[in-house]
Structures are given as structure tokens and as C-alpha cells.
Amino acid sequence: MAKKQLRIGLIGYGFMGRAHSNAYAKVGHFFDSDHEIVLQAVCARDLEKVKVFAARWGYKSVETDWRKLIARDDIDVVDIAVPNNLHAEIAIAAAKAGKMILCEKPLAMSPKEAEKMVAAVEKAKVANMVWYNYRRCPAVVLGKQLIDEGRLGRVFHYRANFLQDWTINPDLPQGGAALWRLDVKAAGSGVTGDLLAHCIDTALWLNGGIKDVTAMTETFVKERKHTLTGKVEKVGIDDACAFLCHFNNGSLGLFESTRYARGHKALYTLEVNGEHASFRWDLHDLHRLQWFDHGNEGRLRGWNSIHVSDSDHPYLKNWWVPGLQIGYEHSFVHQVADFLQGLDTGKAALPNFRDGLATDYVVDAVLNSAKSGRWTKVKQVKQGK
Numbered sequence: 001m002a003k004k005q006l007r008i009g010l011i012g013y014g015f016m017g018r019a020h021s022n023a024y025a026k027v028g029h030f031f032d033s034d035h036e037i038v039l040q041a042v043c044a045r046d047l048e049k050v051k052v053f054a055a056r057w058g059y060k061s062v063e064t065d066w067r068k069l070i071a072r073d074d075i076d077v078v079d080i081a082v083p084n085n086l087h088a089e090i091a092i093a094a095a096k097a098g099k100m101i102l103c104e105k106p107l108a109m110s111p112k113e114a115e116k117m118v119a120a121v122e123k124a125k126v127a128n129m130v131w132y133n134y135r136r137c138p139a140v141v142l143g144k145q146l147i148d149e150g151r152l153g154r155v156f157h158y159r160a161n162f163l164q165d166w167t168i169n170p171d172l173p174q175g176g177a178a179l180w181r182l183d184v185k186a187a188g189s190g191v192t193g194d195l196l197a198h199c200i201d202t203a204l205w206l207n208g209g210i211k212d213v214t215a216m217t218e219t220f221v222k223e224r225k226h227t228l229t230g231k232v233e234k235v236g237i238d239d240a241c242a243f244l245c246h247f248n249n250g251s252l253g254l255f256e257s258t259r260y261a262r263g264h265k266a267l268y269t270l271e272v273n274g275e276h277a278s279f280r281w282d283l284h285d286l287h288r289l290q291w292f293d294h295g296n297e298g299r300l301r302g303w304n305s306i307h308v309s310d311s312d313h314p315y316l317k318n319w320w321v322p323g324l325q326i327g328y329e330h331s332f333v334h335q336v337a338d339f340l341q342g343l344d345t346g347k348a349a350l351p352n353f354r355d356g357l358a359t360d361y362v363v364d365a366v367l368n369s370a371k372s373g374r375w376t377k378v379k380q381v382k383q384g385k
């Protein structure tokens with residue numbers, strides 16, 4: 001049977017534009033689907049540069065205005081890989097045009113925007129997904145399986161960190177290409193919406209909803225030159241954030257993120273402690289799951305380092321032989337594979353825009369709590385399973 005073509009229109013060709021394009025290129029070689037990805041068009045503002053990108057990655061055509069891309073009849077999926085301040089406008093227009101949407105995280109700049117995005121995709125009944133790719137690291141999925149099998153029992157603690165060190169230099173400007181993350185008008189927030197959003201999404205998936213939070217944030221460098229205006233301007237983002245929370249299941253959460261932890265580049269770690277067992281995971285060693293099972297015989301009880309590379313581990317049967325590991329980019333390949341499988345089976349892959357909204361509600365509560373100094377309730381949303 002001929003495969004159904006799925007024609008992609010990618011908007012943005014930076015870091016994520018490359019990660020997504022690589023996933024589209026690889027997925028059909030490793031995963032079965034009734035659908036076939038076609039790299040139909042890529043859109044960015046600089047015509048010469050976008051032509052070079054299209055030639056390198058195999059896109060058939062280019063656009064320099066995302067509205068034109070969305071208006072095209074030969075695009076089935078709009079992939080949003082641009083800074084956060086553009087997500088809502090593009091996604092809502094794409095939904096109105098009846099396109100499926102793959103949107104980068106965080107879903108939006110605020111819950112208000114995210115709610116409109118959810119309403120738009122639900123009204124248009126179009127497939128939608130948010131690129132929270134860490135849900136697709138095999139070792140993290142193994143952790144999810146162990147929780148769902150009841151091997152941890154009651155969960156007491158959830159702990160996550162996301163630590164970086166790239167903004168310590170006060171001479172680093174804010175705004176514009178590459179530095180839009182330091183400009184609150186383009187990013188919405190700092191580490192909370194950028195890095196903790198990942199930790200929150202994984203936590204909601206592994207451990208369920210968050211009830212309330214108490215947070216602190218800090219902006220260590222208060223003013224930076226703005227690349228676009230050339231003027232020294234106030235910095236509106238949070239450079240660091242730490243928060244405590246109660247999960248709806250009664251467990252306690254502790255989260256920390258910063259771009260001022262000298263020596264750490266992308267240290268995303270998480271740990272879950274249950275009544276029978278615990279596990280921890282570390283992005284710098286992403287193919288391993290550290291596992292402690294109190295049910296083991298006392299003399300042999302200890303932390304096991306599971307090398308998640310065997311064919312009975314999540315996704316791994318599609319790759320190499322046991323013992324050979326895969327890496328960061330594969331999480332995006334897995335996300336596309338799951339999206340295609342969702343289209344094949346009619347059981348949509350997650351996280352969808354509703355799940356993205358759930359994370360945005362937590363981000364918002366964290367930022368509000370940091371401002372008020374008070375425990376703050378998190379607005380609840382019905383999530384996907």
C-alpha cells in the first residue's frame with residue numbers, strides 16, 4: 001500500500017530547525033509508519049540563508065514569510081521552531097488553515113496565549129504536539145514504565161535540576177539572533193520557561209499534576225546592552241529559579257535551574273524516590289538509568305546503573321545491537337515516530353497543546369510565587385495520559 005504523504009513546512013532553521021530536520025530525515029529509515037515525511041518547505045526571513053539550509057537538508061522549496069507558508073495547499077504540518085513570542089500567532093493561524101502543528105516549547109509566553117492556542121487546535125480538530133523531547137529519551141521512558149508498573153510504590157519525592165553557565169559574563173548582550181533567550185519580550189521568561197519547563201513537563205508526565213508552588217527567582221545581571229536597539233536596557237528575565245511544590249499525589253517536589261552554575265552546560269537531572277525503589281537520570285549520561293530496588297536481597301542491595309541499550313528497552317529495537325547507545329538527537333526522531341504512529345492508529349501522541357498548557361500554568365504559578373513570596377495554587381488542566 002502506498003504511504004500517505006505528510007508534507008512538512010518548517011518555520012525557523014536554528015538549533016531546533018536542525019534537530020527537527022534531522023529527525024524527519026532519519027525517522028523513515030528506522031521506524032515503520034503508514035505515513036511518509038516529505039520536506040516540502042522551510043521558512044526563514046533571510047532568502048539566501050534559507051536557500052542554503054533547504055539545499056543542505058533536502059527541503060523542496062523556501063518561503064521568507066510564515067504566513068505564505070501557512071497559506072499553501074501543499075503543506076500538511078506546520079513545524080514551529082522560532083522564538084517563543086511567535087508561537088501563538090503562528091499556531092493559531094496554522095490551526096485556522098487546518099494544518100497539523102508541531103510546536104516548540106514552551107508552548108506560549110503566558111497561559112493566556114496558550115489557552116487560545118489550545119482552543120484553536122481543538123476547534124479546528126487538527127493533530128498537535130509540543131516538542132518536549134526528553135519524554136522520548138529511552139532511559140526516561142524506562143523510568144516511566146517502572147513507575148506505571150508500581151515498582152516504586154507510593155512516591156515521596158521528585159527532584160529535578162537543569163543547570164547551565166553560559167550567561168555569567170555581564171558583557172553578553174540581550175536580544176536578537178542567538179541571544180533572544182535573554183530578552184523577556186522574545187522569551188517570556190528566563191530559565192523558568194526555558195529550562196524548568198522541560199523539567200516540569202517530564203515531572204507532570206512521570207508523577208502527575210502539581211497542586212501548588214513556592215518559588216524564588218533571581219536576576220544576577222540587571223542590565224545588558226540590547227543587540228537590536230544598541231542601548232543598555234533592564235533585564236526582564238529570571239537568571240535562576242528554585243521552587244518547592246506539592247504534587248496532587250501527595251509527594252513533594254524540589255526544582256532548580258540556573259544559567260550561573262559554572263561548569264555545567266546542560267545538566268538536566270531528575271530523581272524519583274518511592275517507598276520500594278528510586279531512580280535517577282542525568283542528561284550528560286542519558287543512556288543510563290540509576291536504579292535502587294529495596295526488594296533486592298540485603299547483601300546485594302545497591303544502586304544499579306542500567307545501560308539502556310537493549311532491544312527490550314524503549315525504542316531501542318529500532319536502532320543498533322545491544323550495548324550500542326544512542327544520543328540527544330534520537331529523542332527528536334522518537335517524537336516524530338510517535339507522532340506518525342498517532343496518525344496511523346488514531347491514538348494521538350503526547351504531549352499535545354493541552355499538556356503544554358499544563359506546563360505553562362506551573363511556570364506561571366512559579367513566576368507569580370517568586371514575585372509575591374507566597375505559596376501559589378497551580379491552575380489544573382485535564383492532561384493526556
Ligand SMILES: NC(=O)c1ccc[n+]([C@@H]2O[C@H](COP(=O)([O-])OP(=O)(O)OC[C@H]3O[C@@H](n4cnc5c(N)ncnc54)[C@H](O)[C@@H]3O)[C@@H](O)[C@H]2O)c1
Nearest residue numbers: 012013014015016044045081082083084104105106131178
Ligand atoms: N525541545 C528542546 O529541547 C529545545 C531546545 C532549544 C530550543 N527550543 C525551543 O525552540 C524554539 C527555537 O529555539 P532555537 O534554539 O532553535 O532558536 P534559534 O535562535 O537557534 O533559532 C530560531 C530561528 O527562528 C528564526 N526566526 C526568528 N523570527 C522569525 C520569523 N519571523 N520568521 C521565520 N523565522 C524566524 C531565526 O532566524 C532562527 O533561525 C524556541 O521556542 C525554544 O524555546 C527547544
